[in-house]
Amino acid sequence: xxxxxxxxxxxxxxxxxxxxxxxxxxxxxxxxxxxxxxxxxxxxxxxxxxxxxxxxxxxxxxxxxxxxxxxxxxxxxxxxxxxxxxxxxxxxxxxxxxxxxxxxxxxxxxxxxxxxxxxxxxxxxxxxxxxxxxxxxxxxxxxxxxxxxxxxxxxxxxxxxxxxxxxxxxxxxxxxxxxxxxxxxxxxxxxxxxxxxxxxxxxxxxxxxxxxxxxxxxxxxxxxxxxxxxxxxxxxxxxxxxxxx
Amino acid sequence: xxxxxxxxxxxxxxxxxxxxxxxxxxxxxxxxxxxxxxxxxxxxxxxxxxxxxxxxxxxxxxxxxxxxxxxxxxxxxxxxxxxxxxxxxxxxxxxxxxxxxxxxxxxxxxxxxxxxxxxxxxxxxxxxxxxxxxxxxxxxxxxxxxxxxxxxxxxxxxxxxxxxxxxxxxxxxxxxxxxxxxxxxxxxxxxxxxxxxxxxxxxxxxxxxxxxxxxxxxxxxxxxxxxxxxxxxxxxxxxx
Numbered sequence: 001x002x003x004x005x006x007x008x009x010x011x012x013x014x015x016x017x018x019x020x021x022x023x024x025x026x027x028x029x030x031x032x033x034x035x036x037x038x039x040x041x042x043x044x045x046x047x048x049x050x051x052x053x054x055x056x057x058x059x060x061x062x063x064x065x066x067x068x069x070x071x072x073x074x075x076x077x078x079x080x081x082x083x084x085x086x087x088x089x090x091x092x093x094x095x096x097x098x099x100x101x102x103x104x105x106x107x108x109x110x111x112x113x114x115x116x117x118x119x120x121x122x123x124x125x126x127x128x129x130x131x132x133x134x135x136x137x138x139x140x141x142x143x144x145x146x147x148x149x150x151x152x153x154x155x156x157x158x159x160x161x162x163x164x165x166x167x168x169x170x171x172x173x174x175x176x177x178x179x180x181x182x183x184x185x186x187x188x189x190x191x192x193x194x195x196x197x198x199x200x201x202x203x204x205x206x207x208x209x210x211x212x213x214x215x216x217x218x219x220x221x222x223x224x225x226x227x228x229x230x231x232x233x234x235x236x237x238x239x240x241x242x243x244x245x
Numbered sequence: 246x247x248x249x250x251x252x253x254x255x256x257x258x259x260x261x262x263x264x265x266x267x268x269x270x271x272x273x274x275x276x277x278x279x280x281x282x283x284x285x286x287x288x289x290x291x292x293x294x295x296x297x298x299x300x301x302x303x304x305x306x307x308x309x310x311x312x313x314x315x316x317x318x319x320x321x322x323x324x325x326x327x328x329x330x331x332x333x334x335x336x337x338x339x340x341x342x343x344x345x346x347x348x349x350x351x352x353x354x355x356x357x358x359x360x361x362x363x364x365x366x367x368x369x370x371x372x373x374x375x376x377x378x379x380x381x382x383x384x385x386x387x388x389x390x391x392x393x394x395x396x397x398x399x400x401x402x403x404x405x406x407x408x409x410x411x412x413x414x415x416x417x418x419x420x421x422x423x424x425x426x427x428x429x430x431x432x433x434x435x436x437x438x439x440x441x442x443x444x445x446x447x448x449x450x451x452x453x454x455x456x457x458x459x460x461x462x463x464x465x466x467x468x469x470x471x472x473x474x475x476x477x478x479x480x481x482x483x484x485x
Contacts, residue, residue, distance in 0.1 A: 048374045088375045150372070176372035 033229045034076055035085055035114050037092075037203050038151035039064040043160065049092075049151055051085050051114065086118045094125040097146040098204075104213035105205030107221025111149060113228035135180065137188035141199060142208045148178045149204055158198035166192045178206065251280050251344070271297030275336040279344065283308045286350030295335065302331040310348045315355060315435070317347040321362045327434040355435035356442060 038049035047065035054063045055075035068074070075081065092098075092111060100106045114120075135143040150169060155178075158166040166187070170179040182189035192198070199207055218224065222231075247253050255277060259267045268276045275297035281304060284290050288309025295304065305313050316326045318335070319342035326333060326340065333340050349358060432439060440446060455474040462472050 050375045091375055149375075171372070173367055173370035173372045 032076060033231075034063045035118065035229075036064060037110055037114070037149060038153065040153055040156075040201060043153065043156045046152055046156070049149065050088055053081060053084060053088075055081065082118055085114075086120050087124070089115050089118060089120050090122075090124045092149050093120070093123045094127045096128070096130060096148060096204075103147070103205045104208060105147075107216075107218050107224040109205055109223070110203035110228065113223035116223070117227055117229045132177065135185075135187050137186040138192060138210075139188070140194045140210055141187060141192065142210055143180070143187055144206055144208065145178055147205045150176060150178070151203060153201040153203065154178075154198045154207060157201045158192075158196060162196040162198055164191055164196065164198070166190045166196070166198060272334075272336050272338065274338045279335060279342065281335070281342070281346045282344050283346045283348065285348035286310060286313065286353070287348050297336045298334050300332055300334050301326060301340070304335070304346065305331060305348065308348070310350070312351040313348050314351045314353065315349040315358070317349070317358075318342045318345070320345040320347075321365055325430040325434065354438060355431050356438040359431040359435075 034052045034054060036049065036052040038046050039052060045062075045064035047062040050062060052063040053060055054066075055061075055078070056063075056066055056072055058073075063074075063076075089111070093115065098111060100109070100112050103109065103112075106112060130146050132145040134145065152169060155167045155169060158164045165181050168179055168181055169176055171177055179185060180187050180190060180192075194209060199209070201207075247256060255267070271277050271279075278294050278296050279299075281293045281295060282291075283293055283304070287305075288311075290308065293304065293308065301316055301318075305316070313331075314328060316331070318324050318326060318340050323342060323345065324340060335342055349355065458472065458474055462468055465472070
């Protein structure tokens, strides 16, 4: 994304807080923070969460799937874009059950961190209140499907890195949801293990390691310490793992 | 690859009669002819062929659409034309179309039409990206419209539909943005169809505090003024 940084920062509205971390960016190293959920530097860009929507040469595009070109003028941190991003966050919040105070991912959750970053004050929309049973069958991992934002990072990690195809999205439209690839649908009946990368990529609180939920107390977690917009690009969950190790 | 009968037929005709003949039809930017599949409130539905540039009003005359109030051109994802736009022309430079031409007579409720389209989009949506396809955006719109349907709410509801629609621009598929565009179209052009369903054209909160107290009043057997929330009485809200 080199070459983008200067127009993007030039377009940054005066007086807004700087969101420039030291040396990394949401894309690939322009040093500019672009909000995102489904993107992860170790995986092929997917472009589904749309949080990274920027204006490139006047058109709305997903930053993660749009290769930067020399001379491309990119608008990133503008009120217009942040309004849209905030609305999309609100949509994601009401689509699932995201009650941060009772969620053990609080503080390490990208959805929560972005809501703070983009100053989301209310969910605005009517809650969907999904009622999907949690899967506690696996000895080491708990799945709470009600928090899934359909980013497909676990799907991609399990398929592309672990070679196991444990997760998939099923259904369409409003009925789209995460499933476990086993006859029974239970995680215990797959070869999923805590050593899988898929166990550590969830940006929200769907895939939770058992008995480690509060190893790091709330208040000392990744996004408690420093806002997401100020942090260098690294996989959220590897950070979690470091902190918990 | 030619996998479209219309294109295949035109290619054959051009091969027989030459490019100049084809270019002589239609408008400068939209040469040749267009097949229109006309359906809805018309006397003679069917497939019609016109040179590009034909006015919507002429098409309506030819198919016997005497009392049309709206035409949906190019399917649910296309544009919805109201009466004052019937002089517009079918052409790439004005009203582009893949061929669908759906006519709505004066007796149709354009709010219902929009709602049907919203259901259609929600049903067809893949659910891939956040803003609209059936997951949030379309789902939201549906929700908004279904709520409007039983005849309450107010203009803020319409406004919030609008803000939802504004957010669809980042969506990946055209099918994601289209439902919003449709909503815009009907909202702008057929405002009375929406306003008929509104309890008030001014702001009215979606949550009726006084009504929420009704069960408490029933339980305590009270109905004195002090048991009512201090809002001026409203014609509709006061009923229950």
